[in-house]
Structures are given as C-alpha cells and as structure tokens.
Amino acid sequence: MTTAERSSTTTPDYRGSLTSSREWLQTQQGDWILPSINARHFGAQQGATPETGDKRSKSHAQLVLAEHFGDRLHQEDRLYVIIGSDSGQLLRYIREHAPMPRGSRWLIIEPEDILQTLRQNPAISALCDDFVQLVGFNEWQEQAALLQLPAYFRIDGVRLERSLGALDGTDPQYIELTAHLDAHLTAERFRKTAELNLAPFIEPNILSAPNFHGGIDRFKNLFAGQRAVIIAGGPSLDDQIDWLLEHRDTLFIIAVSRVSGRLQDVGITPDIVVTVDPFPISLTVSRQMFDFPEQTVLMASSHPYPRITNRWPHSLFCTGPLVPWPDDSVNDRDALSSAGPTVTHMAAQLAGYMGFREVIFCGLDLCHTPDGRTHAAGSSEASAGPIMEFSALPVVTNSGESAWTTPDYFAGIQAMSEIAEQSNTVRFINPSTNAAVIDGIEHVPLDRIAVPTTAFDRDPLDRMRQDTDNEARKRHLNALAESLETIENDLGKVANLAQLGLESNQAYFNLTHPDRQKRHKRRMQAIDRLFEGRFRRAARLAQQAAKRAIMRTALPHDFFALDRHQAESLASQYYDAIREQARRLTGTIALARERVATRLLEHDQNASADEIARRYVEHDEPERVRWLEANRATVASSAIEQAQSSYATLIDGLLEKDRQRNWEKRSPRASLRQIERLFSSRKAEGLRSLAESLDRHQDAETARPYAHYAHGLKHELDGELPEAAEQHARVIDQVDTQHDIVLLEHALLRLTHINLEANDPATALTVLQTAASINPGHWRLVARLALLENDAETGITALTRHLEQFPGDVERVKQMVRLFVALEIPDGVPFCEQYLPYCAPAARLELEAFLKDARNALESPGESS
Known part of the structure; x- marks a missing residue:
C-alpha cells in the first residue's frame, strides 16, 4: 500500500495542516531558527544551491539583522527593552559586537511558549548573562528593576525595540507584548522625567519669563464653591458643543489651547486658555488662540513654547515659578507641577486650585472612537483621519463598551485618576458616554446636569486682570x-x-x-x-x-x-x-x-512701533508683532511687515511638519497591525469603521488593498465567506508586491483558510503554495496539505522546496524518503543523502540508518506494503 493510499483511508484534517509547531530548523546557510517566526526573514534565497562543511557562507541571519538594526542596539548608556529575539539570533547579534558598549544592558522579552523553546537550547542560554537577559512576560518587570530601569529613564536611556518577527506580527502574542510594554514604559517615562527639570524645559522657562504678568498665587480660591467646565480636544466635544453654546453665559470655561479654532468657529469665548508643552507643535495646533478678545486670560506652565507666550496679546500668568532658580522677587510662593501628559491635566489642577467645587469635562475621552478618531472636528488630527499605527490597549468606556487607547493616553487615564483622588473636595464629572472610565470621575449625561439660570459672575477674574497696570508691570520687569x-x-x-x-x-x-x-x-x-x-x-x-x-x-x-x-x-x-x-x-x-x-x-509711550518691531526681528521673536497690533496704534512700516512675513514663514513651516507628522501616523501601510488586532478581538464594527476610513484615505492607491483586507476580515467575522474570499482576492490582485509583501502573505493565508472552510482543499493548496513562495516556512504546510489530498507529486515538490531552505530538517527528510519508498522511486534515497552534512551529528547517524533501511526496502519491494 502506498503512502497516498494509506492517507485516503482517513478523513483529512485540513485545519491541522495549517498549524505550525515550535521546532528548530537549520537554514541552508547554517542558521538555527524557528521557522514559524523567522522563515521569511532568514530563509536563504530561492533556488540557491546548498553549501556544505566549511564552505558555508557567513551567517545570513546576522547580515539581515545588521542591515535592519545597524548600530542602533549598540549605543552607550542604554537599557534596550526588546520584544522578541528572532529565534535567538538577536542575542548573537548583540553579543558579536566587540567591545560591548559601556554602560548598556539588554532585556529581551519573549512570549512564554517561545521562551521555553529558547531556554531549552544550550547555545542560546550561553549568550545570556547579567548584561544580556532573556525573560518572559511574567518576569520582565522584576528583571528590569534589577537592570536599573529607573536610573536609565533618568538619563533618557530606555529604548523599546521590536525584533523582525515582532515587527511583522508573525505571532499575535508579539502584538499584545508590544502594546503592554509600550504602555508601561510610556507611563513610567512620564513619571520619571517629570521629576527632572530637564534642559528642554529650562530654556522655554527662561525665554517665557519676560512675557508673564505674574504667578499663580492670586488665583487661589478665586471662585471657591463654584462650577467650572474644562473643554478638552477629544472627539466627544463634537456632541457637546451645542450644550456649551446653549449655556455659555452660565458657565465658567477653561479651555485647552488646541480647541481655540473650533471654539471660535462656533462663537464660544473661554474665560481661561491653558497651554503647557514647550514644543513647536503647541503653536501649530493652537495658532488661532491669539484671536480671542482681551477678557480671555492665558494660563501657562513654567515652560510653554516661548513663541506662544511671545505672541499672546492679553493677560498672561504662570502656574509655576517664573524663573527656574530660587528668587522671591519674581517667583510666587505657590506652584502647580504638571501631573499628567496632557494639557487637560493641568487645567484640572488649576480648577481645583481656583476653588471650584465641581468640574465638568467636555471633550475628555482619552481613547479612540470606534472609527479610530482621537480628536474633535476642526483639528489637524481629525482632518488627517484616524491613526493607523499605534500600540493599542483596551479600556472600558462609560457606556460599558471596550475601546482602544494609546500608551500616552493610558498614562493620562492613570494620572487623571490621581488628580481626582488628590482633589478630594472637587467633584469631577465626565458626561461623555464613549470616554474611558477614570476612577474618581463620575459619568453623568449632559441632560442630567442641572444648569444655573443666571449668568456666571466672573468679576473676580476681571478685577485681577485689570490690577496689572503699566507701573506694576514695569516693576516686575525690572x-x-x-x-x-x-x-x-x-x-x-x-x-x-x-x-x-x-x-x-x-x-x-x-x-x-x-x-x-x-x-x-x-x-x-x-x-x-x-x-x-x-x-x-x-x-x-x-x-x-x-x-x-x-x-x-x-x-x-x-x-x-x-x-x-x-x-x-x-x-x-x-x-x-x-x-x-x-x-x-x-x-x-x-x-x-x-x-x-x-x-x-x-x-514706553515715546517708543515708536517701528522701533519695537525692529527689536522683535533682531531678537528672533517676530510673532510678538501680534501684541503690538493689539496694544499699540501702529502704522505700516518695513519692520512691522518684516516681522509679519517672518512669522508667516515660520508658521507655514510648522504646519508642513504637522501635516507630515499626521501623515506618518496615518499611512495605510501602518494599519495592518490594527486591522488584525480588531479581527483577533472579533470587533466587527471597528473593522467596518477602519475599512471605511481606508476607503476614504487620500492615498487611495496604497490604501485600497488594506481596505479590501479589512472588509474581508469583517465578512469573515460575519460568517460571509464568499464575500470575504472576494475581498481577499482583490487584495492579491491590487497589492504592491514590493512594499506590501506582508499584507500579501496574510491575505493568502486567510484565503487558504476560507477555502478549507468551504471544503475546497485543491484551491487552498494552490493559494498556500503562493504564500510559501513568499515565506518558505509555509512549504512544509503545503506538503502536509498535499499529502492529505493524496497529491504525492506536489508533496514531494513542497518538501524539496522546504529542504532547500532548511536542509537539516531531519523529520522532513524522513517524510520525503517514505514517499520515495511508497512510490518506489529508487533515485529518491540517493537524492536525500545530500542533506546529511546539514544534520546534527546524533541526528545524522540516525538518518544514515534510516536511509539504509529505505534502500533495503526499495531493493525488496514486497516488504514496502
């Protein structure tokens, strides 16, 4: 009885044919890898002739890693947290750099099942020591502490990297590891760096000091027992803007600077605007704020982006020390230190300091909407579309549904909860149904919030603002x-x-x-x-x-x-x-x-506007011309025109960088991880929204195959397999094989699965062969499926292609020998002898004996049945 005949007596297990185990195989060039993770990265070139003995070329795996990482993993004074080890090859790559960079450590983290496979390999264990450690998810935090993670954070030395296998998402566990580690390290980085007054914050502090009218002392309990509304920039603001318009006169509004454009579009003037970050992006997203009238007060951290405070034409106060050194003549006694990664956190602290007993948030979401939006309409982020590339963490919303959030927002949720806990005399309310649940903040829908019928009395703020006269300002400046x-x-x-x-x-x-x-x-x-x-x-x-x-x-x-x-x-x-x-x-x-x-x-009333404008240009603050326009009678002059032109050029450059920043986060190619994350968590609605976003993407040609893939997975979740197959087929027809090879491979595998579910193994086999031409790790799966279909010829071809890449795979050599014996092909056994030099010594002896038995069986054909 032949092998094909034997297989026909059992029911084929098609689903099992696509299961890939964790086994070590040696590539043609001598690298030992786990094909289920790294076959596509480290497999030899198709059709290459196997080399033997000492003639093997230099490690192909190391060359691939060197091309990808360069010297990025070998800088001094770094703690590298690396997700995945690329079958242990990354450990070797780190080790082979001589000398090892001073002051650096490497913490490589693997999913538990892969970790156990690696630890059972003595050659990999020998690469680990106190400086280079290989750990699992359950022990990484303990080992990171031993490797002095907090100390490395303080020197900005922590780097999160992903192995090639983790980058490709060859195993879903890598996606979850990436999300967890990104979230943890982002939150920890914020906590550690917030403790340090670092150089990027000192210079903005010094350069903003001349613009401040004073510190925060005068704001203490200014509105004790009252209610405030904080307007943030999240997407829920779109649903709350009408409520704000309806009740504007009865509310005291503190707005983050980035929503200024949206508020002006609908005619809402905030009482206070808040800005925090010292980076140019703050000016880009808040550039409309300078058009608010003089009754709007700007509250800034000690270290805002200086060009914002330069340009602000009205009252301006600081929540921290005016200068970053002790000096009672200019610094107030009190100071607020930012307790979270967003400007909304500072606004919440400010509201508590001002004595408000109740604070209502509008636009505070700290998570993504189902269609992937992170910001309200009118923002550059909303105009650019949903973010495609991010490390996603699941959170529960006020509606009880789940949503995705990013590591920085996840840290923001924790920080806002801490603010609520510390401000125990303040009742914080978030009416947004789709916002992330935050401990210490109540969810109360807008229609259940009682609104006063009388206008809010903001006279205390106006009196304080008007108290800062010219003489007091001069004394402060002196x-x-x-x-x-x-x-x-x-x-x-x-x-x-x-x-x-x-x-x-x-x-x-x-x-x-x-x-x-x-x-x-x-x-x-x-x-x-x-x-x-x-x-x-x-x-x-x-x-x-x-x-x-x-x-x-x-x-x-x-x-x-x-x-x-x-x-x-x-x-x-x-x-x-x-x-x-x-x-x-x-x-x-x-x-x-x-x-x-x-x-x-x-x-100085005797100084001309032209003279002042010349100084603006000379000392690199052309944006200050807006103050001049609002506070002094000006006439057209070359100096004023030059300042205006310089600012226009500056803001145009910043806007272009902002567009590029948004584009990079929204590249269609970055969506693959999110598409498959939604599929693995069975979020059909999220897949539909993301697919529709890709349908509308401005880079339509690049986005189209990714949209089809998302639509196909959505149909799979709905059990609509013919429609899913049609979408995946469109991916295969339209994909850019040079730049989107991972998408093509994944679409082929999904189409293989669909055909098996539809009981069409012949088509599945054809599709899987195409996938194997991309990732040689699939050839053994092709062989398994072919033999289940009694297609011995295709099975032998697939095994041959597999052994071209992994000539030391003893089990697959034996499988091919059995086929040759069953089919009574005498030349098959000598053909398989070429793989002996690639086998480990113990396995080689075993294989030699097996080949000898096979020759004997062929010489005695009656015994082969």
Whole structure:
C-alpha cells in the first residue's frame, strides 16, 4: 500500500495542516531558527544551491539583522527593552559586537511558549548573562528593576525595540507584548522625567519669563464653591458643543489651547486658555488662540513654547515659578507641577486650585472612537483621519463598551485618576458616554446636569486682570532684569570653575607631577564647595540642565570596576557637562535680557512701533508683532511687515511638519497591525469603521488593498465567506508586491483558510503554495496539505522546496524518503543523502540508518506494503 493510499483511508484534517509547531530548523546557510517566526526573514534565497562543511557562507541571519538594526542596539548608556529575539539570533547579534558598549544592558522579552523553546537550547542560554537577559512576560518587570530601569529613564536611556518577527506580527502574542510594554514604559517615562527639570524645559522657562504678568498665587480660591467646565480636544466635544453654546453665559470655561479654532468657529469665548508643552507643535495646533478678545486670560506652565507666550496679546500668568532658580522677587510662593501628559491635566489642577467645587469635562475621552478618531472636528488630527499605527490597549468606556487607547493616553487615564483622588473636595464629572472610565470621575449625561439660570459672575477674574497696570508691570520687569543679570554673571563663573575642575581632574589622573596630586584634589574639592555655597543657584541650574549627562557618569556603572582612564573620563564628563550647559544657558539668559528690554520699551509711550518691531526681528521673536497690533496704534512700516512675513514663514513651516507628522501616523501601510488586532478581538464594527476610513484615505492607491483586507476580515467575522474570499482576492490582485509583501502573505493565508472552510482543499493548496513562495516556512504546510489530498507529486515538490531552505530538517527528510519508498522511486534515497552534512551529528547517524533501511526496502519491494 502506498503512502497516498494509506492517507485516503482517513478523513483529512485540513485545519491541522495549517498549524505550525515550535521546532528548530537549520537554514541552508547554517542558521538555527524557528521557522514559524523567522522563515521569511532568514530563509536563504530561492533556488540557491546548498553549501556544505566549511564552505558555508557567513551567517545570513546576522547580515539581515545588521542591515535592519545597524548600530542602533549598540549605543552607550542604554537599557534596550526588546520584544522578541528572532529565534535567538538577536542575542548573537548583540553579543558579536566587540567591545560591548559601556554602560548598556539588554532585556529581551519573549512570549512564554517561545521562551521555553529558547531556554531549552544550550547555545542560546550561553549568550545570556547579567548584561544580556532573556525573560518572559511574567518576569520582565522584576528583571528590569534589577537592570536599573529607573536610573536609565533618568538619563533618557530606555529604548523599546521590536525584533523582525515582532515587527511583522508573525505571532499575535508579539502584538499584545508590544502594546503592554509600550504602555508601561510610556507611563513610567512620564513619571520619571517629570521629576527632572530637564534642559528642554529650562530654556522655554527662561525665554517665557519676560512675557508673564505674574504667578499663580492670586488665583487661589478665586471662585471657591463654584462650577467650572474644562473643554478638552477629544472627539466627544463634537456632541457637546451645542450644550456649551446653549449655556455659555452660565458657565465658567477653561479651555485647552488646541480647541481655540473650533471654539471660535462656533462663537464660544473661554474665560481661561491653558497651554503647557514647550514644543513647536503647541503653536501649530493652537495658532488661532491669539484671536480671542482681551477678557480671555492665558494660563501657562513654567515652560510653554516661548513663541506662544511671545505672541499672546492679553493677560498672561504662570502656574509655576517664573524663573527656574530660587528668587522671591519674581517667583510666587505657590506652584502647580504638571501631573499628567496632557494639557487637560493641568487645567484640572488649576480648577481645583481656583476653588471650584465641581468640574465638568467636555471633550475628555482619552481613547479612540470606534472609527479610530482621537480628536474633535476642526483639528489637524481629525482632518488627517484616524491613526493607523499605534500600540493599542483596551479600556472600558462609560457606556460599558471596550475601546482602544494609546500608551500616552493610558498614562493620562492613570494620572487623571490621581488628580481626582488628590482633589478630594472637587467633584469631577465626565458626561461623555464613549470616554474611558477614570476612577474618581463620575459619568453623568449632559441632560442630567442641572444648569444655573443666571449668568456666571466672573468679576473676580476681571478685577485681577485689570490690577496689572503699566507701573506694576514695569516693576516686575525690572526685578526680572536684575535676577537675569545676577544669574548670568554667576553662570559665567560656574563655567570657569568647571573648566578649572576639568583641568585639575586631568592633571590628577595624568600623574605628570605625582607630588602635586593632593593640590589638584584639594582644588576640585574647593570647586565643589563653591558649587554648593556661593554659586549654588547658578551651579544647580547648570546641573539641572546637564542632569542626564551627569547621571551617565554615575549610573549604572560600577565605579570600582573602572580603570584609571575610565575614572578620569567619567569625572571629565561631569565637569564638561556643567561647563557646556552653563555656557549655553548664558546665551539663553542674554537673549531673555534683551527681550525684557523690549518689554520695557513696549510700555514706553515715546517708543515708536517701528522701533519695537525692529527689536522683535533682531531678537528672533517676530510673532510678538501680534501684541503690538493689539496694544499699540501702529502704522505700516518695513519692520512691522518684516516681522509679519517672518512669522508667516515660520508658521507655514510648522504646519508642513504637522501635516507630515499626521501623515506618518496615518499611512495605510501602518494599519495592518490594527486591522488584525480588531479581527483577533472579533470587533466587527471597528473593522467596518477602519475599512471605511481606508476607503476614504487620500492615498487611495496604497490604501485600497488594506481596505479590501479589512472588509474581508469583517465578512469573515460575519460568517460571509464568499464575500470575504472576494475581498481577499482583490487584495492579491491590487497589492504592491514590493512594499506590501506582508499584507500579501496574510491575505493568502486567510484565503487558504476560507477555502478549507468551504471544503475546497485543491484551491487552498494552490493559494498556500503562493504564500510559501513568499515565506518558505509555509512549504512544509503545503506538503502536509498535499499529502492529505493524496497529491504525492506536489508533496514531494513542497518538501524539496522546504529542504532547500532548511536542509537539516531531519523529520522532513524522513517524510520525503517514505514517499520515495511508497512510490518506489529508487533515485529518491540517493537524492536525500545530500542533506546529511546539514544534520546534527546524533541526528545524522540516525538518518544514515534510516536511509539504509529505505534502500533495503526499495531493493525488496514486497516488504514496502
């Protein structure tokens, strides 16, 4: 009886034919891999001739990894958190870099089943030690703590990377791992970096200082016992805008700056606008805010984007210290520190500080709508369409449904809950049904919120705003000028002392004059005392700005394991970081002093608008011309026109960057992970919405096959297999095989599955063969399916193609030998002998015996049945 005849006596298990196990196979070029994860990445070129013995080429897997990662995994002072090990090849790639970068660690995380397979391989276990660790999901946090994760966060040294297998989503577990780790690390990064007054925040603090009218003290309990509405930029605002319009006069409104354009479109003027972030994107998304009337007050963090505070033409106050060093003459006693990743968090803290007993949020969602929207209409994000690429985390909404959110929003949910807990005298309400559930915030629909019938009395805010007259403003600016001058002088001395420390450290370690070592040591000790004493303010400022560079000299190194040269280098880095930051800050403060002089000139009625505008251009604040237009009688002049033109050019450049940023997050090719995430969680409505978004995508040609794929998966969830097959067939017809090869492979596999479900194994076999031409890991599945269909010829061809890629696969060699024996093909056994050199020694002996038995069976055909 032949093998084909034997198989016909049992019912074919088509579903099992597509199951791929975790087994080690050696590629043609000698790399041991798990084909279910990395066959497509590390398989040899199609049709290549197997090499044997010492003639094997350099590891193909290592070449592929080198081309993808370059030196990205070998920077100093990094903790690399890597999802997936690419069959352990990534461990080898990390190890083969010599010497290993100083101060770096690698934490590679695998799903539990893959981890156990890897740990059973002694060669992979040998690649792990205290610096390079391979762990599972259940132990990664403990190991990350041992590898000093918080310390690496403080030096901005944590990097999240994905292996090739994780990038392709070859196993759904990688998608879940990515989402979890991205969320955890994003939240932890915010908490750790929020503790540091880092360089990107110090410069905006200094450059915004000349614009502030004062600090936050005067706002304390300004509206004790009242109710406020905070308007955020989430998509639920679209459903709440009519309610806000209807009751505007009875509400006190605090709005985040990014909704300014939308509010102006519908005729809503907020009482307070809030801005926080020090990055240019803040100006891009909030550029319409400067058209609000003078009764709108701007509240900013200590470190807003300076061009926003430069351009604001009305009252402007700061929620934190006006300057980033202790100075009672300019800084208020109280300060609010941002407790969350969005401006809405600062608005919530501000409302509590102002004494409001009830706060209603509008537009606070912190999750995506079913069709993938993250922002309200009128925003650049809404205009660009739903985000396609993000690490998704499931959250429960106020309606009880589930929704996706991103890691930064997930951190925002936790932070908002903490704010609600700390503000225990404030009742927070979120009327949005589709918003994420936040502990400490009640969900009350708008129609159940009682609204007063009388207008809100905002006189306390108006009186406070009008109290800031010209003379008070001049006194404040003069005090600020004196503070800036003092700190500038001290910073110059700190830079000189750091230079002296650098020279003394080099002399101490060079041993040029050993008898002078004590003198150099005493000099460095004296410098440190001056840093802690006479120049403490300036030294602390420079150290804060250089904090990450300084921390690299202390953590996570073992100082006692350093040689003399390394110890000298670390100390030199310490002094050099302080020197460079002191010099850089001196330039920033000099610019701030010039801007203070300009502000004083603004209050001099004898100074002409043209003269002031010239200073705007000279000191790189052309956006300030908006203040001039709103507060001084101006006439056309070349200086004013130049300032206006410079600002227009600036904002056009920022808008183009914003469009590019939105485009990158919404590229159709980035949607594949989200499409399959929705399918695996059986969210048919989400798939429909995403498919329709792709149908409308502006890059229609690229988006079309992804839309068909999403429609096809939606039909599969609905049990409409013919319609699903039609959609997947369109993917195959329309896909760009050069750039969308993963989509093509996935569509072919889905079509294979549909044909098996429809009891059409012949078509399924043809489709699966096409998938195998893309990913050689599927050839053994083709062979299995062909043999279930009694197609021995196709089975042999598939096994041959598989063994071209994985010549050391002993089980598949045996399977082919059995076929040759069953079909009585005597040349088959000698053909299979070519694979012997690729087998491990123990397996080779076993295979040799098996081949000998096969030859004997062919010589005695009567015994083969």
